Amino acid sequence: MDKLVIFGHKNPDTDSICSALAYADLKTQLGVSVEPLRLGELNPETTFVLNHFQVFAPRLVHGVAPEAKEVILVDHNERQQSASDIGEVTVVEVIDHHRIANFETSQPLYYRAEPVGCTATILRKMYIENGLSIPKSIAGLMLSAIISDTLLLKSPTCTDEDVKAVQALAEIAGVNYEEYGLAMLKAGADLSDKTPEELISLDAKEFSMGAYKVEIAQVNTVDTNDLLARKGELEALLNKVILDKGLDLFVLAITDILNSNSVALVLGRAAKAVEQAYNVTISDNTANLQGVVSRKKQVVPILTETLEKFEL
């Protein structure tokens, strides 16, 4: 068999990096030749994780077609979130925990999606199903991915399976997951040295919703005011991105990980959809989204539904 590569979405987060590494380990244990890759720079949280467990980052690539003919996707499926040349390769497997959209194959494939908080939670089940044991450092990476995606088990996306996985993986990794998790989230929430360009792209994803092109970025922080103090330059930049990419809507969710709320910076000609979706008023381009911490569960579905019926 030819070489296979595994990668998560663009603007990789901790799950996209760690699940690529973990699934590569699982496949290698099964005797399959694979290489984990990444489609973008590491964020500070993921850098903290890889340093902590002393694992090398996947190799950075800007396209996957030169790497392999067949690829495995983790933590995403939508075309616009994947490698720009994804159309030139064959997707033979997907392991994911998101909705399915803008995804199409001409051949049957292995597709495993479960409505849990994190890809790594599914991978842990796959280790068990295959009778394989999880190496200590890989357990640490998988633990970190779940803590990251569920905001230390507090996000509404978190399921019983994620909680069970965190407990089991913490034991293998030999860490106190609450202490470690808070340190990890804080490392990711230190945004003081980030440029506006970095802030809006660290964890940004594009979506098609009804007839509209939408980008939703999220930054985690322990004090939303740190970011709101830089609102002017963020707005200028968002307007530029909207023009460049032809977006109808850009939502930058600034999420307070200690209090589990978000303030959204909302720009673009379809901004009113956010008012309709959450029954809030946008003032000065910002809206308070009380209790919203999960893009997947609390932003994408409700905005999709609103934009499918929305008229400019």
Add this chain to the structure above:
Amino acid sequence: MDKLVIFGHKNPDTDSICSALAYADLKTQLGVSVEPLRLGELNPETTFVLNHFQVFAPRLVHGVAPEAKEVILVDHNERQQSASDIGEVTVVEVIDHHRIANFETSQPLYYRAEPVGCTATILRKMYIENGLSIPKSIAGLMLSAIISDTLLLKSPTCTDEDVKAVQALAEIAGVNYEEYGLAMLKAGADLSDKTPEELISLDAKEFSMGAYKVEIAQVNTVDTNDLLARKGELEALLNKVILDKGLDLFVLAITDILNSNSVALVLGRAAKAVEQAYNVTISDNTANLQGVVSRKKQVVPILTETLEKFEL
């Protein structure tokens, strides 16, 4: 939780019927309230199977929205192969072994696809993963589905996992799978009392391929001449269906299950795509497709590839 329903594709084949019944049994064993449904008439093969194992057919419905808000799909995912009102319900699970296309959700879901010969092969793994045992009659249905989809393990879609599943299920069901399988396939191949309408719709599926709308139907027979003798009336009917549905291409594959070959009746303005795809000449609207027995593996991918580049 509200009531859930489970169903396979329109023009149901043995896998669509038997996998709906089997997955309903699995879910019921897990304490989930579900009802298996079917979207069309039983074919003679499936009727033989249900009679043999003395299982009632799933209830026939013409739409699923009046039945439940949340649904589970087995043996298909493409919108045009599903219930006509599929857009009005939420798909919470899919168990399938086909390509993924024309499928989109707004919420994460449980999606399990594997590139094996039959949905029932995946379901067998799920019984094992959940530590459940397969009732004798259900094992018979699952066995029948695999024999049907793999033409008694002879189709190129058949994998080692399907072979293993057939052996294990035959033991539970208490049948000699070779004898039983041949009797079952012959029951399905008795087409003498079928009207032309029945022949072209018994196992027909619609596809979008590039810019073209394609329908591919398949009938299994032990003598292709039985059907070719009725070519005139079949052609007249296919031309009518092409007009009614606005199709660009209709391929009726007449498959000789004893010799593993097909003769295709090819009509529609994109008929030349079949010549290109298989490097054959269509004469009198028919083409010999040597060694072709699997729509999924030997027809859909190659026609999709050809039609994506095809110009009328």
